[in-house]
Amino acid sequence: MKQFISVDDVPGVPRLVETALGYKQDPFRDKTLGVNKTLGMIFLNPSLRTRLSTQVAARNLGMEVVVFNIDKEGWALEMNDGAIMSGSTTEHVKEAAAVMGQYFDILSIRTFPGLKNKEEDYTEKYINQFIKYAGVPVVSLESATLHPLQSLTDVITIKERWQQPRKPKVVMTWAPHVKALPQAVPNSFAQWINAWGEADFVITHPKGYELDKKFTGNAPIEYNQDKALEGADFVYVKNWSSYSDYGNIISTDSSWMMSNQKLQHTNEAKVMHCLPVRRNVVIADEVLDGPQSIVIPEAGNRVWAAQAVLSEILKQQQR
Amino acid sequence: MKQFISVDDVPGVPRLVETALGYKQDPFRDKTLGVNKTLGMIFLNPSLRTRLSTQVAARNLGMEVVVFNIDKEGWALEMNDGAIMSGSTTEHVKEAAAVMGQYFDILSIRTFPGLKNKEEDYTEKYINQFIKYAGVPVVSLESATLHPLQSLTDVITIKERWQQPRKPKVVMTWAPHVKALPQAVPNSFAQWINAWGEADFVITHPKGYELDKKFTGNAPIEYNQDKALEGADFVYVKNWSSYSDYGNIISTDSSWMMSNQKLQHTNEAKVMHCLPVRRNVVIADEVLDGPQSIVIPEAGNRVWAAQAVLSEILKQQQR
Amino acid sequence: MKQFISVDDVPGVPRLVETALGYKQDPFRDKTLGVNKTLGMIFLNPSLRTRLSTQVAARNLGMEVVVFNIDKEGWALEMNDGAIMSGSTTEHVKEAAAVMGQYFDILSIRTFPGLKNKEEDYTEKYINQFIKYAGVPVVSLESATLHPLQSLTDVITIKERWQQPRKPKVVMTWAPHVKALPQAVPNSFAQWINAWGEADFVITHPKGYELDKKFTGNAPIEYNQDKALEGADFVYVKNWSSYSDYGNIISTDSSWMMSNQKLQHTNEAKVMHCLPVRRNVVIADEVLDGPQSIVIPEAGNRVWAAQAVLSEILKQQQR
Numbered sequence: 001m002k003q004f005i006s007v008d009d010v011p012g013v014p015r016l017v018e019t020a021l022g023y024k025q026d027p028f029r030d031k032t033l034g035v036n037k038t039l040g041m042i043f044l045n046p047s048l049r050t051r052l053s054t055q056v057a058a059r060n061l062g063m064e065v066v067v068f069n070i071d072k073e074g075w076a077l078e079m080n081d082g083a084i085m086s087g088s089t090t091e092h093v094k095e096a097a098a099v100m101g102q103y104f105d106i107l108s109i110r111t112f113p114g115l116k117n118k119e120e121d122y123t124e125k126y127i128n129q130f131i132k133y134a135g136v137p138v139v140s141l142e143s144a145t146l147h148p149l150q151s152l153t154d155v156i157t158i159k160e161r162w163q164q165p166r167k168p169k170v171v172m173t174w175a176p177h178v179k180a181l182p183q184a185v186p187n188s189f190a191q192w193i194n195a196w197g198e199a200d201f202v203i204t205h206p207k208g209y210e211l212d213k214k215f216t217g218n219a220p221i222e223y224n225q226d227k228a229l230e231g232a233d234f235v236y237v238k239n240w241s242s243y244s245d246y247g248n249i250i251s252t253d254s255s256w257m258m259s260n261q262k263l264q265h266t267n268e269a270k271v272m273h274c275l276p277v278r279r280n281v282v283i284a285d286e287v288l289d290g291p292q293s294i295v296i297p298e299a300g301n302r303v304w305a306a307q308a309v310l311s312e313i314l315k316q317q318q319r
Numbered sequence: 320m321k322q323f324i325s326v327d328d329v330p331g332v333p334r335l336v337e338t339a340l341g342y343k344q345d346p347f348r349d350k351t352l353g354v355n356k357t358l359g360m361i362f363l364n365p366s367l368r369t370r371l372s373t374q375v376a377a378r379n380l381g382m383e384v385v386v387f388n389i390d391k392e393g394w395a396l397e398m399n400d401g402a403i404m405s406g407s408t409t410e411h412v413k414e415a416a417a418v419m420g421q422y423f424d425i426l427s428i429r430t431f432p433g434l435k436n437k438e439e440d441y442t443e444k445y446i447n448q449f450i451k452y453a454g455v456p457v458v459s460l461e462s463a464t465l466h467p468l469q470s471l472t473d474v475i476t477i478k479e480r481w482q483q484p485r486k487p488k489v490v491m492t493w494a495p496h497v498k499a500l501p502q503a504v505p506n507s508f509a510q511w512i513n514a515w516g517e518a519d520f521v522i523t524h525p526k527g528y529e530l531d532k533k534f535t536g537n538a539p540i541e542y543n544q545d546k547a548l549e550g551a552d553f554v555y556v557k558n559w560s561s562y563s564d565y566g567n568i569i570s571t572d573s574s575w576m577m578s579n580q581k582l583q584h585t586n587e588a589k590v591m592h593c594l595p596v597r598r599n600v601v602i603a604d605e606v607l608d609g610p611q612s613i614v615i616p617e618a619g620n621r622v623w624a625a626q627a628v629l630s631e632i633l634k635q636q637q638r
Numbered sequence: 639m640k641q642f643i644s645v646d647d648v649p650g651v652p653r654l655v656e657t658a659l660g661y662k663q664d665p666f667r668d669k670t671l672g673v674n675k676t677l678g679m680i681f682l683n684p685s686l687r688t689r690l691s692t693q694v695a696a697r698n699l700g701m702e703v704v705v706f707n708i709d710k711e712g713w714a715l716e717m718n719d720g721a722i723m724s725g726s727t728t729e730h731v732k733e734a735a736a737v738m739g740q741y742f743d744i745l746s747i748r749t750f751p752g753l754k755n756k757e758e759d760y761t762e763k764y765i766n767q768f769i770k771y772a773g774v775p776v777v778s779l780e781s782a783t784l785h786p787l788q789s790l791t792d793v794i795t796i797k798e799r800w801q802q803p804r805k806p807k808v809v810m811t812w813a814p815h816v817k818a819l820p821q822a823v824p825n826s827f828a829q830w831i832n833a834w835g836e837a838d839f840v841i842t843h844p845k846g847y848e849l850d851k852k853f854t855g856n857a858p859i860e861y862n863q864d865k866a867l868e869g870a871d872f873v874y875v876k877n878w879s880s881y882s883d884y885g886n887i888i889s890t891d892s893s894w895m896m897s898n899q900k901l902q903h904t905n906e907a908k909v910m911h912c913l914p915v916r917r918n919v920v921i922a923d924e925v926l927d928g929p930q931s932i933v934i935p936e937a938g939n940r941v942w943a944a945q946a947v948l949s950e951i952l953k954q955q956q957r
Contacts (some may be wrong), residue, residue: 028355036666038694048393048415052385052422056357059383064697066690069392073707074686075914084918086816091914094926095933096686099913102938103690178405275418276394276410280403288413295414300421347674367712367734373740375676378702388711497724588660595713595729600721606810607732614733620738 001312004139005127006146006188007195013155014196020308024301027060033314034063040104041067041141044126045112049275050141050149053302054108061306061314066104070096079129093126097133101210106313107134113144113182115247119147122212137313145212147184150274150299151192153305157298158199160232161270167200168233169267173225174205175282176252177239185274187215187238194219204228206251211243225256229265236272237283258283263292270294320631323458324446325465325507326514332474333515339475339627343620346379352633353382359423360386360460363396363445364431368467368594369460379626382631383536385423389415394487398448409577412445416452426453426630432463434566440464441531456632464531466503469593470511472624475519476555476617480589486519487552488586492544493524494601495571496558504593505559506534513538523547525570532563544575548584555591556602577602580609589613639950641701642777643765644784644826645833651793652834658946662939671952672701678742679705679779682715682764683750687913687940688779688787692746695944699952704742708734717767728909731764735771744951751782752821753885759783760850775951778868783850785822788912791943793934796837796872799908805838806871807905811863812843812935813920814890815877823912824878825853832857842866844889849881863894867903874910875921896921901930908932 003009010016023029039058043051058065068074077096078089085092100107109130113121116213121144131138140148162168172189186203193201194217201219203211210221222228229235237258242250257280263269271293277283287293322328329335338437342348358377360382362370370386383434387393396415397408405413419426428449440463450457481487491508505522512520513536520538529540541547548554556577561569572627576599582588590612596602606612641647661667677696681689689705696703706712715734723730738745747768751759757780769776778786780878800806801895810827824841831839832855839857841849848859860866869875875896880888895918901907909931915921925931 017454038697040690043392046393048387048389048410049418051392052359052387052419056383056422059357064694066693068690069685070686072391072710073681073689074684078917082918082923085916090916091686092917094917095913095915095937096650098934099687099937100690102934103694222849275414277412277414278404278409279397279411280406281400285401296417296421299414299418303422350674362711365712367706367708368737370711371678371706371738374704375702375741378676380894391710489835594733596733597723597728598716598723598730599720603721615736615740618733618737622741 001309001316003131003137004148004309004313005131006145006148007109007151007192008165011156013192016152016308016312017156018151020304021160023060023307024304030311031060033311034058037105037314038064038066038103039310040100040107042107042109043069043099044071045110045269046108047141049111049299049302052143054306057303057306058310061310063310079126093129094133097130098135101135104136105317106137106139106306106310108139108141110141113184115180115182115241118246128270139309139313142184144182145184146188146191147274148188149302149305149309151188152309152314153271153298153301154189154236155192155196156301156305157272157294161294162233167198169230170199170230170234170236171202171204172236172238173228173256173258174199174209175237175239175256175258176254177278177282180241180247180249181239183211183240183243187211189236190214190219195290202228206253206256208242208245208250209240225262226265229262232266232269234272235266235269238274241284257281258287260284260290261288263287268292272298275299276289304308320628322456323467323628323632324448324450324462325467326470326511332511335471335627335631336464336475336478338630339471339505339623340479342379342626343623349630350379350381352630353377353380356424356633357383357385357422358594358629359419359426360384361426361428362388363390364429365459366429368618368621369429373625376622376625377629380629382629398445412448413452416449417454420454423455424456424636425456425629427458427460429460430462432503434499434501434560437565458628458632461503463501464503465507465510466593466605467507468624468628469504470507471628472617472620473508473510473555473591474515475624476613477622480613481552486517488521489518489551489553489555490521490523490547491555491557492547492575492577493528494556494558494575494577494587495573496597496601499560499566499568500558501548502530502559506530506556508555509535509538521547525572525575527561527564528559528567545584546579548581551585551605553591554582554585554588557633558601561627576600577606579603579605579609582606587611591617594618639947639954641769641775642786642947642951643769643781644786645789645830651830654790654946654950655794655797656846657949658790659798660944661698661945663941667747668949669700671701671949672696675743675952676702676704676709676741677948678745679703680738680747681707682709683748685748685779687937688748691940692779692944696948698945699948701948717764728751729897731767732771735768736773742774743955744775744777744948746777746779748779749781751822753818753820754878756884777947777951780822782820782870783822784826784829785912787940787943787947788823789826790947791939792827792874792910792937793830793834794939794943795910795932798850799932800871805836806872807840807869808837808872809840809842809866809870810874810876811896812847813865813875813896814892815920817826818879818885818887820876821849821878821881824876825849827874828854828857840866844891844894846880846883846888863900864903867900870904870907872910872929873901873904873907874911877920895919896925898922898924898928901925905941906930910936913937
């Protein structure tokens, strides 16, 4: 694996899932793989799980880690080619990325979308500039439209809990929120579940919240949440802002909040969320505090996802 | 030791002091004890000594360290159970603590009191929420009402300097300050000196600055500073805001500032302070720059206190 | 080497350059030199290259690294002796530096000039207070008037690219900028090129931008940029604010921006800059994106410069 920006970078999802579950069994089995290699972790936006779990994963492989909050500890980057830099940006990504490529063996980066300009966000302008100039493998810690470390984690979490011969029914449901959020997590979840191919996948949301078909593919959309939840084995709850009416909130319908009543439609479904979750807005306390929630072990699996990804890139570099 | 929140978590203070002094003699004698273990250090408030010394201590034991300024690098946490999270908090401590418990073997955290609500502060609501949900041992890097790593350091610092058969006279004296400060350091110092039992302990402050008896116990209070200082072997200087008139400044009497003239009442007392100290407000330059100040080696001992605490918890986990 | 504040701390520049180039060939040849030693990296100002490259360098030597953004993660320091600290500063450098000296084997620090008070900046008041009180070797990560890690890097970068028997002609040229910048980089470059002695060195800038002779020595100043560039083998581009009209911008003449047209005067000169660089203000895109720019490998060499410096101090400590 030469980079990790989307599922398209992964030669085989099932094999990567197996690698991750192997690390979960034996975290330190490749403790020397990353010795004398350094992972740079660059944050243009806040992070909790990604920040912490990826550090642990890299150290499990013996890698050095350097964390850099470029917005707070550095300065504003210019992303536009040809810019006359007489304004508020201090350094061009051409230099910043290339220089970090001199220091790190793998460069990982988190950058959120502006949610103002669909074209700019959906061409992944920011992370692509880093990829173009870094000269070393780039790992996404969440980009404008995708969050592949989260999605790999989610597949791992479903896989390790599903032993039956039939495919599980996985329902991704929109839920309300007070802020306009990116589509990165739902885009990415859809893309990975489709690529994995081992689930019956349904998406449910109010009309107007359709995601980019590039990621959802042939996954059926059911606008009736109760109907979508029928027989579900896993329910993936997430808010996102509109893709068509780009970056806007077009529903705050609280009846879409996940509750125990909603779960009664399901096949005792396990409830997943990428976190952070706003309690009693997105998911009710009764669900998060109940036996069907698996959000904490799901977050725990972030370590093994990151470790699998880093290990594949390190192995590629050794060749 | 299963956690380190107050002296009540410590099976025996003298033994822990010996462990710390052992590390001071030979910092790397347990260099492999913490291998493949990770300490998470979570800051909700600024820190210098605690932040730096604890990192050094953990690495001396071979532990990995991940530092996270959750307020600056993450987001605001919700601490109230049952909250409908439609406001400014992004993640509930139930998730944040539990997730960090998935990544770290020991979770350490700094959280200051609001000094607005005595009940909330004195029930240690914040750190107790972390303890409740983390699922791993929690170490206080200073909480609303206590600062046990500082107090253990202070006992170590007195112990290593006192060779006489009689008990030393230790006087904790209030001093003026320009801001309303927590009672955590003086509460904790009183609690530890009492539990240690190897000192004659006197507290002096203006009327109205009485601390919670839960921590000071039977320690005599002398309202005349000069009289309290008579024959003191160690003088512990510290400002705090009022406990009874909660969180307020009720005296700015500059005659309480520690000076050489004040020290003349003592038995050539050594002068201690947890730092940071506002020079010429809390303690005069002539004292801090003079031969009786031991504030720098006191701060140096923070490493050995933290190392002793972490080592005891690691040993407990090995059982 | 007992500290690294200016070229005056270096017993021999050529030998230090050789040490650095040796590490570039074999980064891990002294992997155990820094084991059980800790480097503290204290930032009072933002940093990208220095922050990241020095961490990598220290780890290459097996050192532990603790990074501390004292302004953001700590509090404001008092630098004035005798201050009555009833204002906005929370801790005196006397304590802060001495305490950090208790925790770290080497203390490195970045502190920019205020550009208001020439006397205060040019006596290097801030870093000298740290040196005075730390009690351990201090390494400058850029101070008010000098940036020696950058300058050592620059000498390395010239040295490794120059194989001819004659001395290379090195021209340092002022360039326009939108903000008033320190003189640290040009002062330091001049000081190091002079001390190195293996280049023909010329400085060019508009009148009024003369640097402190203490650093530039006998280097000729040519006010005609085109004439200065004639036959140059290396062009070092940098903006700085006025030294005589202290801290002010006295020219914004865009004709001083480095361009391909300007480079035609040179001997196919390599173009250097310490970065960050404002594109199309200081240097044109056509130069930075062209074959004569060596700013990225120059930045890459920061690792080997830092590693050479740290190794020399560690070796000194072993004696």
